[in-house]
Amino acid sequence: MTELIKNGKRQDDRKPEEMRDLSIEAGVLKRADGSAYLEWGSNKVIAGVFGPQKCIPQHISNPYKAILKFRYNMAPFSVDDRKRPGPDRRSTEISKVSKEALESALILRHFPNTMIEIFVEVLQAAAGTRCASLTAASVALADAGVPMKDMVAACAAGKIGDEVVLDLAKEEDNAGKADVPIAIKPKSGDIVLLQMDGDLTPEEFDETLSLAKEGCMKVSEEQQKALQEKYEMEEGE
């Protein structure tokens, strides 16, 4: 196997602290109240938001705030070996932590007894899909006009060879030493999603967090840009 990183260059020619190309477009679905399409490296992800709307089933509604539902779903053709359709344990966990990450950014108490549904479809997967889908979901929520205290921007960092690097590509994720996906609220820098697996010293972990946060800030800029472009387009109509 070729080395993942050599002379400061990664297999795809990126520098350690360089992110894959990211582009986001807001308002791509006609039926949804808000939506976003995102390409990040070879990842292709689309998010749709419905609501706030009547809560179904009603017994799960909350008289103090809107409840949030998040569904992360991988298309069967999104990965090399066909993924069996429907939720599995991995996607259930990702949906749960993503939902919790968004909850602190949304102002849910304005809409008691209602629900807001977020659906994210991963059409093409190439490592980093949970960050991609959370990033897209956040733009879709803003596009839907759901009141938010802040956006949520996600990005991973990790370790390949002996180096801490930003935004692991597929081969790097498979053969790397650790992967740390995080999401932050860009205004405060507070961490709202954090998972890690692998092998890191506390110093490396700290370094990884700092790098991932920098990545999130870049992601945040792209999110702003996507929303701005959407509004500019609406103005032009």
Place this chain on the structure above:
Amino acid sequence: MGNLSWNVKSKYIHQLAEKGERQDKRDMYKYREIDIEPNYIDNALGSARVKIGETDIVAGLSFDVGDPYSDSPDKGVIITNNELGPIASPEFESGPPREDSIELSRVVDRGIRESGALDLKELCIEEREKVWLIFLDIHILDYNGNLFDASELALTTALKHGHLPKYEDEKIHHKEEGEKIPLKKLPIENTFAKIGDKIMLDPCLEEEKSLDARITFSTTEDGLCAVQKGGSGSFTQEEVMKHLEKSFDHAEELRKQIP
């Protein structure tokens, strides 16, 4: 959750936390009393009963021989599951919280898997053909919070004391002890809850239900191997790093208690 009396209780827990206090008068960074009993189930070749305060769980191991995964033909397989049955809490009755259960399984599984604590290569019987499958099953009997730490502690104990069954002439002898399970390290999880802006170790159920955010560190003698943040609140990077440091000490404290 939308229950009025519960809101009052939650407010009380927040007020206590604000003062650095807890309902059960515990220090912010102290575990409840821990009781660990290895080999609790006679019919299992590895098991443990663990109590952390009133949280009471049993973990048991079962074994089978089967095909390895195609991408790791020389490695055994572990499968982690748990049952949040209705006996453990009235909350589990009206439709079990499936996603909580899945998160629990996946987080404790990661602690064992990612740490490399189990030498999966030693669980290979014949490359590409036959490997040991170990089922790690967690049974929750009484739920008073912090299932992550209790479950990991029970599994680590069960694995440490456990044996593979005898395997002869393509047959598993489930009643007879074979080799010891190749456990090389003792993975431990430590969970902290953030209530308001105060952070505490080992949340009990009511603290868990009131928490804004939660973080679990999984460590071994050698270092960090997994992290999971939960809850709708947030942590600063400084908070994360400070509690990772604490986690190493608390993990060592739990590790010493494993018989």
